[in-house]
Amino acid sequence: xxxxxxxxxxxxxxxxxAFLALAERDPVVNVFVDYRAxxxxxxxxxxxxxxxxxxxxxxxxxxxxxxxxxxxxxxGPVDLxxxxxxxxxxxxxxxxxxxxxxxxxxLWGLLQDDYAPxxxxxxxxxxxxxxxxxxxxxxxxxxxxxxxxxxxxxxxxVAMYTEEVGVSPETGGGGPLYRARVRQLxxxxxxxxxxxxxxxxxxxxxxxxxxxxxAQVQGVWVAPEARGxxxxxxxxxxxxxxxxxxxxxxxxxxxxxWNRPARAAxxxxxxxETARFSTIMF
Numbered sequence: 324x325x326x327x328x329x330x331x332x333x334x335x336x337x338x339x340x341a342f343l344a345l346a347e348r349d350p351v352v353n354v355f356v357d358y359r360a361x362x363x364x365x366x367x368x369x370x371x372x373x374x375x376x377x378x379x380x381x382x383x384x385x386x387x388x389x390x391x392x393x394x395x396x397x398x399g400p401v402d403l404x405x406x407x408x409x410x411x412x413x414x415x416x417x418x419x420x421x422x423x424x425x426x427x428x429x430l431w432g433l434l435q436d437d438y439a440p441x442x443x444x445x446x447x448x449x450x451x452x453x454x455x456x457x458x459x460x461x462x463x464x465x466x467x468x469x470x471x472x473x474x475x476x477x478x479x480x481v482a483m484y485t486e487e488v489g490v491s492p493e494t495g496g497g498g499p500l501y502r503a504r505v506r507q508l509x510x511x512x513x514x515x516x517x518x519x520x521x522x523x524x525x526x527x528x529x530x531x532x533x534x535x536x537x538a539q540v541q542g543v544w545v546a547p548e549a550r551g552x553x554x555x556x557x558x559x560x561x562x563x564x565x566x567x568x569x570x571x572x573x574x575x576x577x578x579x580x581w582n583r584p585a586r587a588a589x590x591x592x593x594x595x596e597t598a599r600f601s602t603i604m605f
Contacts, residue, residue: 330378331405334386336364338376341383345376348397350536351452351575352423352598356388356396358532358539372416375409377402393417395426407433420603424448427601438605443489445602449586450577451594452537453563458593461561462554465526468514473506476516479524480505483544488604513570515562517554525549526558530566538571543585555588563592 334342342360346353356374363369372390376383377398385402388394389410395403407430415438420427424447468476481501484492492501508514513530524546531541540562545554563574577600578585 327380329405331375331409332378333367334365334374334376334383336366338383339365342374342376342386345383345386345397347536350534351573352450353396354534354537354539354575355392355532356386356394357534357536359388361534375406377405389413389417391416391418393420393430395422395430398426398430400429403430403433406430410434411437415605418605420601420605422600423450424599424601427603431603441603441605443604445579445604447580448577448600448602449580449596450598450600451575451589452597453567453574453592453594454572455593456567457560457563459556459560459591461564462517462526462557463561465515465517465558465561467512467565468509468516468527470506470509472516472518473509475518475522475524476509476514476527477502477505479516479527479544479546480542483527483542486544515558515565517558519549526554528559528562530562530570533571536571537573537575538566540566540574540576543576550584553588553591555585556591559589559592559594 339360342365343357346357346360350357359370360374365374367373370390372388374386374388376386378384385398386396387398387406388396395406398406403426420431481492492498505514508529515529516527517525519525526545526549527542528540529542530538532539543555543559566574576589578589
């Protein structure tokens with residue numbers, strides 16, 4: 324009878340090619356971890372955490388991003404069992420567990436008796452993709468933001484984050500770090516918005532992760548007084564036009580299942596569901 328040997332260990336720079344090959348089994352779903360690996364070369368100092376891999380007979384078969392976000396990568400039940408054992412030896416530094424629903428559901432099922440109850444659980448979030456031309460015309464007033472827009476843009480970003488996550492990003496003195504993140508996205512050309520005549524943000528969105536395969540959009544927000552006017556669908560269509568032309572061949576995002584207006588707007592823009600995510604917030 325043939326036997327196999329399995330090993331779980333922290334990945335390093337020498338493992339980057341194998342990790343990218345693993346992520347590219349589903350390159351759009353795995354865009355966040357793929358981007359992180361390309362940016363940090365899996366150096367823990369840059370990751371602010373680590374990426375753990377599971378090897379079978381010397382081949383990398385699955386991984387787990389362990390940082391502010393806990394993210395399973397191509398992980399099946401046996402992989403997740405081993406990752407859970409590894410995590411129990413570490414301090415709980417993550418604020419979210421996020422990824423494909425089956426993996427998140429199993430991993431949290433293995434861990435939940437060992438950690439404090441989560442602040443919120445969001446199951447079965449549609450993961451959406453757009454690869455071709457948007458289904459509606461893009462809003463011509465949506466544009467890349469600049470440093471000159473920060474005075475109006477930053478409060479809109481705080482409002483979006485607070486509405487989406489349930490706490491302000493400025494809580495606990497986090498304002499400077501969050502402002503730096505917003506400014507970084509602006510400087511990269513990954514921040515988009517529509518402004519009214521008074522300079523107020525009506526619609527905004529950002530690209531958060533980019534690889535040769537995909538770009539993941541986050542932070543989509545419409546000012547409360549402007550909702551119901553179709554700005555989200557046309558705005559997302561314009562963002563997609565720019566991304567597809569200049570940044571990546573596929574645009575992706577995931578959305579809360581209960582957010583029917585947002586889901587309807589994305590559908591009008593031409594996004595289609597390709598998977599289901601889950602997010603657990605601590």
